[in-house]
Amino acid sequence: MPANTASRPAAWPELLLEDVGLRLSGRAVLQGLTLRARERRIGIVGRNGSGKTSLARLIAGLIPPTSGRITVAGVDMAQDRKAALRMVGILFQNPDHQIIFPTVAEEITFGLTQLGHNKAAAAQQTAAVLHRFGKAHWADAATHSLSQGQKQLVCLMAILAMDPGLIILDEPYSGLDIATRQQLMRYVDRTPGGVILVSHDPDALAGFDRVLWLEQGKILDDGPADRVLPRFQAQMQAWGGQDDLTHLTG
Numbered sequence: 001m002p003a004n005t006a007s008r009p010a011a012w013p014e015l016l017l018e019d020v021g022l023r024l025s026g027r028a029v030l031q032g033l034t035l036r037a038r039e040r041r042i043g044i045v046g047r048n049g050s051g052k053t054s055l056a057r058l059i060a061g062l063i064p065p066t067s068g069r070i071t072v073a074g075v076d077m078a079q080d081r082k083a084a085l086r087m088v089g090i091l092f093q094n095p096d097h098q099i100i101f102p103t104v105a106e107e108i109t110f111g112l113t114q115l116g117h118n119k120a121a122a123a124q125q126t127a128a129v130l131h132r133f134g135k136a137h138w139a140d141a142a143t144h145s146l147s148q149g150q151k152q153l154v155c156l157m158a159i160l161a162m163d164p165g166l167i168i169l170d171e172p173y174s175g176l177d178i179a180t181r182q183q184l185m186r187y188v189d190r191t192p193g194g195v196i197l198v199s200h201d202p203d204a205l206a207g208f209d210r211v212l213w214l215e216q217g218k219i220l221d222d223g224p225a226d227r228v229l230p231r232f233q234a235q236m237q238a239w240g241g242q243d244d245l246t247h248l249t250g
């Protein structure tokens with residue numbers, strides 16, 4: 001994915017994880033995550049159940065860590081929900097878990113009113129983002145009648161309309177046809193802010209500034225995509241070639 005960072009101002013915030021742990025239903029889901037990241041494009045890879053979505057939700061401030069601290073641009077995501085909403089946008093793995101309004105325009109407007117924009121300003125910004133994506137004709141479309149890829153695009157537009165410094169995309173390309181996937185990747189690449197992209201597909205993260213590889217809730221590797229992804233791929237193939245997959249249950 002092209003990332004012409006040289007000509008852009010540094011418009012994305014620093015992410016800091018300090019010894020972050022997460023327990024859910026008495027189970028250690030994430031353990032001892034510590035990192036400082038200033039990169040614009042960060043990928044998160046790992047097998048099913050390795051903790052990618054949990055980490056994404058933590059960074060977005062949707063759930064608090066059990067231990068440790070997460071800050072984005074110095075703001076504690078678990079403590080300041082309002083700032084978290086303004087600074088970080090998250091695209092869920094399943095858009096059906098995200099969309100709550102009957103029409104596309106209402107869905108996009110909601111986030112803007114949550115940020116404190118008045119009705120007129122929110123309506124104007126909604127129209128602007130729809131126009132920017134060439135989807136002005138979608139304004140009154142019923143969200144439930146959209147395809148999965150179209151729903152994902154609505155969610156993405158809703159997030160970008162809020163203009164967060166950081167967007168987190170959790171498996172945004174699964175279930176998309178090649179053309180829609182490419183279109184979505186282009187939109188994501190054009191966003192001026194930081195991007196954290198969760199995927200177990202190495203192709204989606206090629207060329208990323210930094211890739212975190214999660215394995216059983218811990219960071220197994222952390223570095224530039226061209227170093228981490230080949231290692232990850234080789235390991236996946238090695239595990240996939242084994243008949244005994246008991247260790248895959250995590």
Ligand SMILES: Nc1ncnc2c1ncn2[C@@H]1O[C@H](COP(=O)(O)OP(=O)(O)OP(=O)(O)O)[C@@H](O)[C@H]1O
Pocket residue numbers: 024025027029046047048049050051052053054055200250
């Ligand atoms: N609410 C919960 N209660 C208990 N365990 C949970 C809960 N949510 C997630 N987990 C467990 O935490 C682990 C990590 O889940 P998570 O959804 O973060 O994985 P993932 O890497 O996103 O997986 P996938 O690639 O399948 O999306 C899994 O073992 C899962 O069963």
Ligand SMILES: [Mg+2]
Pocket residue numbers: 052053054093170
């Ligand atoms: Mg997940």
